[in-house]
Amino acid sequence: MSAIVEEHSHHAAPKGLKRWLFTTNHKDIGTLYLLFSLIMFLIGGAMAMVIRAELFQPGLQLVDPHFFNQMTTVHGLIMVFGAVMPAFTGLANWMIPMMIGAPDMALPRMNNWSFWILPFAFAILLMSLFLEGGGPAFGWTFYAPLSTTYSNDNTAFFVFAVHIMGISSIMGAINVIVTIVNLRAPGMTWMKLPLFVWTWLITAFLLIAVMPVLAGAVTMVLTDKFFGTSFFDAAGGGDPVMFQHIFWFFGHPEVYIMILPAFGIISTIVPTFSRKKLFGYASMVYATASIALLSFVVWAHHMFTTGMPLAGELFFMYATMLISVPTGVKVFNWVATMWRGAISFEVPMLFAIAFIVLFTIGGFSGLMLAITPADFQYHDTYFVVAHFHYVLVTGAVFSIMAAAYYWLPKWTGHMFDIKLAKFHFWFSLISVNVLFFPMHFVGLAGMPRRIPDYALQFADFNAIISVGGFAFGLSQLLFVAVVYKCIKGGEQASGRVWDGAEGLEWQVPSPAPYHTFSTPPEIK
Amino acid sequence: MNHEQEKYYVPEQSPWPIVGAFALFFIAVGAALTIIQLNSPGNSGVILLLVGIAVLIYMIFGWFRNVIQESQTGLYSAQMDRSFKQGMGWFIFSEVMFFAAFFGALFYARMIAVPWLGGASNNASTNEVLWPQFEAVWPLLTTPDGTVTQAMGWQGLPLINTIILLASSVTLSFAHLALEKEQRAKVKAFLGLTVLLGVAFLTLQVEEYIHAYQDLGLTLQSGVYGNTFFLLTGFHGVHVTLGAIILFVVWIRVLKGHFTAKSHFAFQAGAWYWHFVDVVWLCLFVFVYVL
Numbered sequence: 181m182s183a184i185v186e187e188h189s190h191h192a193a194p195k196g197l198k199r200w201l202f203t204t205n206h207k208d209i210g211t212l213y214l215l216f217s218l219i220m221f222l223i224g225g226a227m228a229m230v231i232r233a234e235l236f237q238p239g240l241q242l243v244d245p246h247f248f249n250q251m252t253t254v255h256g257l258i259m260v261f262g263a264v265m266p267a268f269t270g271l272a273n274w275m276i277p278m279m280i281g282a283p284d285m286a287l288p289r290m291n292n293w294s295f296w297i298l299p300f301a302f303a304i305l306l307m308s309l310f311l312e313g314g315g316p317a318f319g320w321t322f323y324a325p326l327s328t329t330y331s332n333d334n335t336a337f338f339v340f341a342v343h344i345m346g347i348s349s350i351m352g353a354i355n356v357i358v359t360i361v362n363l364r365a366p367g368m369t370w371m372k373l374p375l376f377v378w379t380w381l382i383t384a385f386l387l388i389a390v391m392p393v394l395a396g397a398v399t400m401v402l403t404d405k406f407f408g409t410s411f412f413d414a415a416g417g418g419d420p421v422m423f424q425h426i427f428w429f430f431g432h433p434e435v436y437i438m439i440l441p442a443f444g445i446i447s448t449i450v451p452t453f454s455r456k457k458l459f460g461y462a463s464m465v466y467a468t469a470s471i472a473l474l475s476f477v478v479w480a481h482h483m484f485t486t487g488m489p490l491a492g493e494l495f496f497m498y499a500t501m502l503i504s505v506p507t508g509v510k511v512f513n514w515v516a517t518m519w520r521g522a523i524s525f526e527v528p529m530l531f532a533i534a535f536i537v538l539f540t541i542g543g544f545s546g547l548m549l550a551i552t553p554a555d556f557q558y559h560d561t562y563f564v565v566a567h568f569h570y571v572l573v574t575g576a577v578f579s580i581m582a583a584a585y586y587w588l589p590k591w592t593g594h595m596f597d598i599k600l601a602k603f604h605f606w607f608s609l610i611s612v613n614v615l616f617f618p619m620h621f622v623g624l625a626g627m628p629r630r631i632p633d634y635a636l637q638f639a640d641f642n643a644i645i646s647v648g649g650f651a652f653g654l655s656q657l658l659f660v661a662v663v664y665k666c667i668k669g670g671e672q673a674s675g676r677v678w679d680g681a682e683g684l685e686w687q688v689p690s691p692a693p694y695h696t697f698s699t700p701p702e703i704k
Numbered sequence: 705m706n707h708e709q710e711k712y713y714v715p716e717q718s719p720w721p722i723v724g725a726f727a728l729f730f731i732a733v734g735a736a737l738t739i740i741q742l743n744s745p746g747n748s749g750v751i752l753l754l755v756g757i758a759v760l761i762y763m764i765f766g767w768f769r770n771v772i773q774e775s776q777t778g779l780y781s782a783q784m785d786r787s788f789k790q791g792m793g794w795f796i797f798s799e800v801m802f803f804a805a806f807f808g809a810l811f812y813a814r815m816i817a818v819p820w821l822g823g824a825s826n827n828a829s830t831n832e833v834l835w836p837q838f839e840a841v842w843p844l845l846t847t848p849d850g851t852v853t854q855a856m857g858w859q860g861l862p863l864i865n866t867i868i869l870l871a872s873s874v875t876l877s878f879a880h881l882a883l884e885k886e887q888r889a890k891v892k893a894f895l896g897l898t899v900l901l902g903v904a905f906l907t908l909q910v911e912e913y914i915h916a917y918q919d920l921g922l923t924l925q926s927g928v929y930g931n932t933f934f935l936l937t938g939f940h941g942v943h944v945t946l947g948a949i950i951l952f953v954v955w956i957r958v959l960k961g962h963f964t965a966k967s968h969f970a971f972q973a974g975a976w977y978w979h980f981v982d983v984v985w986l987c988l989f990v991f992v993y994v995l
Contacts, residue, residue, distance in 0.1 A: 194717060202717035284714045286787040289767065293721035300729035304736075333740045340732035347728070354794045362786050363712065388798045396805025403935065406739050408925040411809055414834070415849035417928035419817035426805055426812075489825060699711065 193694045201296070204288035205694065206273045209295050211591070213270025214584075216299060218660070220262030221577075223306070225653050227255040232649035234632050238639050248632035249317035250309060256320030260438065261345045262302050264572065267580045268441040269294075269352045272380050275587065276356065278685040278692065279374045281365025281701045286358040294351040301344035308337040319630060321431065324412035324423040328404040335405055339398045346391040353387035356380055365684075367703030371462065374683055378465050379444030382472045386433045386440075389476075394430040397423065421486050428479035436475045439571060440468055442539075442579030443510055446532050448683075449586055450514050453529035454521025455680040460513040467506035474503050484552050485559045493552045500550040504543065511540055526678065527601040531582035534609050535575060542570030545620065560630075563623025569616045581608075581659065588663070589677045593691030594670030601662050607655035614648030713779045720767035727763055730756030775969075776962070785969055792973040796980050799943070803984055806939065810932040810991065814842050817928070821848055847927030854920040856933065858993035861912045865905050866989050869944075872901035873982045876951075876975055886965045888958070895955045898978070902948035909941050936988055943981045950974040 193199060193208070203209060230251045234242045243251070273291065277284055285291045309315035316338040318326035327335060360373070360381045373381075400423070403409040410416020412423045443464075451458045458464065480488060480496040488496075514536050523529070545567040549555050558564060581604075589595050618641040623629075627638045634642065673690040684703075688696050734756050737749025774780060822840025823831030831838060835848040843855040856862070879894035916922040916933075924934045954974045957963065963971055 198717065201722045202719050204715050204718055283712050287791055288714055289718045289721055290791075292718065293724050296722050296725035297728050300725055300732070304729070304732055336736035336739045337733070340736045344728055344732055350795075350798050354791050354798075357794055358787050358790045362783060362790060388794055389801050392798045392802035393805045393808075396802055396809075400805075400809065400935070402739070403924070403931070406742065409931040409935070410847070410927055411813075411931055414817070414821060416847045416851065416931070417818050417821065417844045418813060418931070419820070422809060422812045422817055426808060429805075429808070695714075698714075 202292070204284070204292055206277050206285045206288065206291065207591075207692065207694065209285075209291050210270045210272075210274030212295050213266045213273055216295070217263050217267035217270060217580075218663070220258050220266070220302065222656070222660070224255050224258035224263055225656060227251045227258070228649065229653050231255065232646040235634070235642050236646040237643070238634050238636055240633055243632070245632045246314060246317055249319075249630070250315050252630050253316045253319050253322075254305065254309065257305065257316070258302070259572070260320065260434070261342075261349075262298075264438045264576050264580070265349065266298060268380075268383070268438070268576075269349075269356075271376075271441065271445070271580070271583050271587075272352075272356050274591065275685060276359055276377055276380060277363070278688065278696055279377050279683055280360065280363065280368050281684050281697045281703065282359055282363035283695065283698050283700075285355050286363055287355050290351050291355050294348045294355065297344050298348050301341045301348065304337050304344070305341040308334045308341075311337075321427060322398075322401065323427070324401060324404065324420045327401050328412055331405065336402065339402045342398045343395055346395045349387050349391045353384035353391075356384040357388070360384075365697065365700035365703055371465070372703065374444075375447035375458065375461070375464055375468075376441065376444035379440045379447075379468050382468050383437050383440045386437050386472055386475065390430040390433045390437075393426065394434075397426045397430060400426070421483070424483045424486055425480065428482045429476075431482065432479040433472075433475040435571075436471055438576045439539075440472065442535070442576050443468060445579045445583045445586075446514060446535055447510075449528050449532040449582055450517050450536075452586075452678050452680040452682070453526055453532075454518045454523050456517055456521045458513065459516035459519075460509070463509055464513055467509040470506040471503060474499065474506075478503065481550055481555070484555045497550055497552045501547065504547055507543055511536060511543075526585075527596075527598065527605055528582045528586035528678075530602070530605045530609075531578050531585065534605075535578045535582065538570055538574030538578070538612075542567055542572075542575055545570065558623065560628055561623040562619045562627045562629055565629050566616050566619035566623055569619070573616065574612055578608075581605075584659075584663070586678075587685075588666050589673035590685060590690050590692055592666050592670075593673055593689075594666050595673045595677075596662050596666040596670060600658060600665070604655060604658035604662060607658065608652060611648050611651035611655055615645055615652050616648075618645050618648075712781065713774065713784055715770075715774070718767070718770065720763050720770070723759060723766070724763040727756050727760035730759060732756075772957075772962070772970075775967075785967065788969045789972065792976060796976060799980065800984075803936070803939070803987075806932065806936050807987065807991065810936065813844075813928045813932060818842060818844055842929070844927055844929040851925070851927050853922045853926035853930060855929070856912070856916055856920065856922060856993065858989065861908055861915070862989060862993045865908050865912075866985065868901050868905045868908070869982050869985050872898045872905070873979055875901065876978055880971070880975055883958075883963060883968055883971060884965050891958055892955070895951065895958060899948055899951050899955060902944055902951065902978075906941060906944055906948070909937070909944075933992055936992055940981065940984055940988055943977075943984070947974070947978045947981045950977060 193205070194202075200208065200212060203212075230243060231248065234240075234248055273285065276282070305315070311334050313332035313334055315334060316322065316327075316331070318331055322338070327338075360377055364373075400409070400411040404412050404418075409418075411418045412420045414420070447458055447464055478496055478500045480492060481500045484493055484496070525533075545563065549558055549564065549567055585596065585601060622638045622641045622645075625638065627634055675689045676686045677690060678686075684697075684701060685692070687701070730752050734749050734751070734753030738747075738753050739749075741747065741749050819825070819840045820827045821831060821835065821838055824840065838848045839846070845855060846852050875894045876898045879891050879898060882888075882890035882894060913934075922930050922933065924930060951974045954971050957970065962968075
């Protein structure tokens with residue numbers, strides 16, 4: 181094996197399977213991350229289809245409740261850790277070195293390791309679904325005692341799968357931070373960094389700060405379940421609510437881990453197609469940093485109804501509402517960037533505009549949920565499901581789609597099928613709202629989440645939601661088709677691709693050569 | 705600054721990460737099976753776990769051998785050195801946050817969970833209805849369901865261990881200073897002494913665990929006091945073990961004549977790690993043993 185290591189100094193991409201298994205190239209690893217994320221998106225999406233099929237009508241018809249619980253749980257885990265996070269890491273891998281004029285990521289071999297442990301982690305998680313007793317069925321938040329006293333032995337597989345996902349994220353984040361801090365080309369000063377790079381720098385900090393806390397939480401679940409500890413058991417002096425505090429101390433920053441890179445993407449795309457500089461660059465940087473810092477002191481807004489002193493409820497309510505200030509700054513700046521711009525509506529811009537509108541809806545419902553007395557009504561209803569799907573699907577996922585369309589010509593060297601891509605956009609936009617908007621109504625009317633059956637009065641809306649769900653699911657196959665066609669061929673893309681595009685990544689040809697910026701470019 | 709001189713070294717393809725990915729896969733599946741099979745006769749999990757660990761060790765050897773060779777042949781620039789240092793720094797930060805989770809559990813149990821079970825704040829009926837005889841004290845020697853244990857004092861072994869670990873940090877600093885002055889003999893002596901102090905610490909820690917289990921009845925199952933005690937000191941012990949292994953490897957490299965006064969990243973990384981482990985112990989000593 182060491183013979184391969186010694187092979188030096190050929191600049192073309194190596195061929196065959198070894199290229200992908202042994203690669204140290206940030207573009208190869210970025211591609212792997214993105215393809216992996218797409219596969220996970222489809223698997224997690226298929227689980228969502230099972231959920232929506234069961235909920236199409238009241239009563240139990242397709243799957244038994246235990247399997248339904250496994251579907252909601254694993255759908256959440258896959259979409260968070262398998263689809264959204266790896267997609268952002270893939271984009272970071274591809275774009276950050278090119279945006280800052282670096283030859284590669286700072287620690288290329290570790291970069292490969294961060295990726296390749298991920299498929300194994302998800303293999304373990306998915307495998308556990310097929311074991312006797314089934315996979316995790318306690319929700320992606322794995323609250324104790326559901327995950328301790330009331331779970332089956334396969335929980336051990338879940339725990340170690342999560343450990344590997346955490347290791348992967350931490351190594352990926354270390355690589356991103358070190359690359360940005362240490363490998364910027366001369367002249368690429370901090371306040372010249374593209375916003376995607378800034379948002380990822382801050383995201384990486386959040387990842388390193390909270391993924392180890394998640395590791396601690398799953399470890400305590402493991403010892404409570406198998407070794408007789410009682411961290412989350414009041415009979416031994418512990419407290420199940422303590423689990424929620426530890427979990428959400430990870431979980432809330434995790435939410436921003438899944439949205440800050442999206443902010444960076446939108447801040448890149450909107451100026452390109454408005455043909456204007458981004459409005460308020462510095463305020464964008466400070467807003468991102470403020471959101472990240474605030475994310476550490478708002479975690480208990482996920483648990484207003486689980487028992488907390490009044491002072492705690494008030495503190496977490498006000499701290500949470502404070503986050504709308506920097507977020508508002510961002511939305512304002514995007515709109516101000518478009519104001520009087522020479523706007524054109526290419527596919528990435530369509531997704532970016534949809535993001536701004538729909539993410540803001542998710543933000544507003546978040547503000548409603550932040551108000552403690554109101555949250556007592558909304559807690560654990562479909563209103564919450566609607567809220568976080570607006571910020572995660574029409575937020576994070578739409579931004580990833582926007583980024584994919586924006587940079588696909590740079591990656592493949594071909595322009596994608598614009599007509600098909602526009603179909604993808606419009607079908608997604610309409611179906612996603614049919615899917616998630618009525619969830620607000622059934623939620624406000626009191627329909628609880630994570631239950632395979634519901635009262636008759638929710639039947640009509642649920643049928644509509646399911647139809648929207650199937651349509652949204654099918655629409656994503658169009659995305660797969662566009663990506664596949666674009667990799668296979670298409671009209672040759674120019675180096676700049678979009679005429680308003682700015683940044684170092686557009687100064688290299690399309691497709692980007694295997695190695696870019698082996699010597700750092702000059703930045704004026 | 706000359707560009708040619710500053711060219712960043714990007715390694716060609718490497719087989720080690722994928723070997724490491726298989727290793728982690730075997731370890732994860734093996735560990736999960738081992739834990740599931742704890743109370744049954746099967747031992748397929750343990751075998752898989754050991755295979756995984758063996759592959760991981762093989763990978764670390766191969767990977768580090770490549771890195772050391774590249775370093776020795778002068779492929780690394782000052783910029784590369786900064787990448788390694790920053791990477792190590794952030795890795796240690798992630799370790800700090802790992803311990804923070806367990807310290808968080810300790811503080812929550814002490815300041816909130818246990819007092820509430822005893823009726824503090826607005827929880828009078830919690831105490832009255834669930835466990836009326838329960839008294840909230842720390843260390844929690846009698847749990848609500850009646851498990852009884854004794855507390856581990858801070859005098860004796862823990863105090864000796866504190867002194868040992870603090871002394872090891874001092875000897876390590878001496879070794880570091882000596883390396884920067886190219887006094888090889890001193891480096892070997894002080895670094896060797898540091899590793900020995902680490903081993904001594906671990907030996908006494910095992911002694912302490914035996915004392916806890918046999919004399920005090922303080923076990924992993926002794927309620928939240930025993931839980932936090934064993935998880936915090938246990939994970940700390942694992943980190944001391946890892947740190948001692950790192951320093952031992954560095955010591956062997958010193959014997960082989962590696963490192964210069966200016967360039968000795970592995971030494972620095974090992975030293976940072978050791979000091980970090982030392983600081984964690986000080987927090988442990990204060991919050992787990994003394995207070």
